[in-house]
Amino acid sequence: MPVSTISADVEKYWRPSDATSEAATSSSTTISTSTSESDDEISLPSITRKxxxxxxxxxxxxxxGMIGPGCLSLPVAFKQSGLWCGFSLVFIFGFLNNYCMLQLVHCSQYLSRKKGDAHLDYGNVAYEACENSFKWLRPYKHIVRIIVNTTxxxxxxxxxxxxxxxxxxxTRExxxxxxSFQASTTIYFIIVAIPMILINFIRTLKGIGYCSAVGNVLMIISLGFIFQYLIRAEHVMSELPWISDFNGxxxxxxxxxxxxxGQAMVLPMENKLKNPKNMIGPFGVLSTGMSLVSVVYAACGFFGYITYGNSVEGSITLNLPNSV
Known part of the structure; x- marks a missing residue:
């Protein structure tokens, strides 16, 4: 049998039909279209605020909001855990806090875009997360919101x-x-309550921001006085343990x-930020802020502990002389 005849028979019986070719082409187009539709579902509109x-x-x-009285008690934490163990724990927990807050903001922004609402607080984030989660979890979305708000x-x-x-x-000290004014601690609590109540009447984060700016200046001055004394003081670093026991x-x-x-203020600030993308990223508010906070905390705990050793008090201010 001639070779040309064999080739003709093979082409006759094995060449795909036009219908098969069209089906294959149609199938390819369907996959591409479905993939495109899936991409459209994922690419939700970005959050814009005027x-x-x-x-x-x-x-x-x-x-x-993040730097508070807990900063001044960190030398005790170093005493409990050991010098270098405490130093490492500050950065470990700083990283974990930053990671969790970034995940929270990512989820909030995704759910906000999906819902079409540019503002979600903690309770509503939990509500929307349950709403878009497993079927068995959806009936409990109201309970979850109450639990989160209560927490x-x-x-x-x-x-x-x-x-x-x-x-x-x-303030009493x-x-x-x-x-020469003498009064009980209860009287001072009442006196301090007045400005604290007045500050709560500020209803905008911008107004609170100006108060925070003043507070940051005072805080920097205070920490400057504390650090200059701790750095210049005599240190007992060689006598301190690097790591303590498990309970410590x-x-x-x-x-x-x-x-x-300051975890509870992350979403309220993100909701008021003009460009929400500035909250996340390597140089966003969270990463930059947590980096600065971790450095300040580690320095406060480290210098406080190597200065006063095992005699360090619950707050480093209780060890400082009145002249500071």
Missing amino acids: KGLSYLMTLLNFLK IIALQVGICSVFYVFVGVH LMEYYT ILTACGSILYSFE
């Missing part, structure tokens, strides 16, 4: 209570040292976690 806080104002708010309130009450006591006690490390973890106390 008005809002600037990057710098948000960063100032974040720093003021945020409890967190804020705890942090503000410690801060309130800190301000009242130290300052007044008794520089003046666990106790120190609680103290260090408490010192990072």
Whole structure:
């Protein structure tokens, strides 16, 4: 049989028909279209705001909210965990805090774009997360929102209570040292309550931002006085343990976690930020702020502990002489 005849037979019986070719082409087009549609679902519209806080104002708010009385108690955490163990834990927890807050903001922005709402607080983020989650979890979305809001309130009450006591006690010490005014701690708590209540009447983050700017200046001055004394003082670094026992490390973890106390203000600030993308990223508000906070915390705990050693008090201000 001639070769040409064999080729003709093979082409006759094995060449795909036009219908098959069209089906294959149609199938390819369908896959491409479905992929494109899937991409369209993922590429949600970005969040745009005509008005809002600037990057710098948000960063100032974040720093003021994150650096609080817990910073001054970190030398005790170093004492509980050991010098270099405590130093490492500060940066580890700083990284974990930053990572969790970044994930929270990413989820909030994704759910905001999906819902078409540019503002979601903590409770509504939990609500929308359940709404878009597993079917068995969706009926509990209202309960989850209540739990999250209750937890945020409890967190804020705890942090503000410690801060309130800190301000009242130290205000009394300052007044008794520089003046002849004598009063009980309860009276000072009442006096301090007046400006704190008035500050709560500021309803905008921009107004709070100006207060935070003033607070940051005072905080920098205070930390400057503290650090200049701690750095110039005699150190007992060689006598201190590098790491303590397991119970001490666990106790120190609680103290260090408490010192990072600004998590509850992340979403409110993100909701007021003019460009929400400035909240995330390597040089965003969260990453920049947490880097600065971690450095300040590590320095405060390190120098406080190597200066006073095992005699360090619950707050480094209790060890400092009145002349500082």
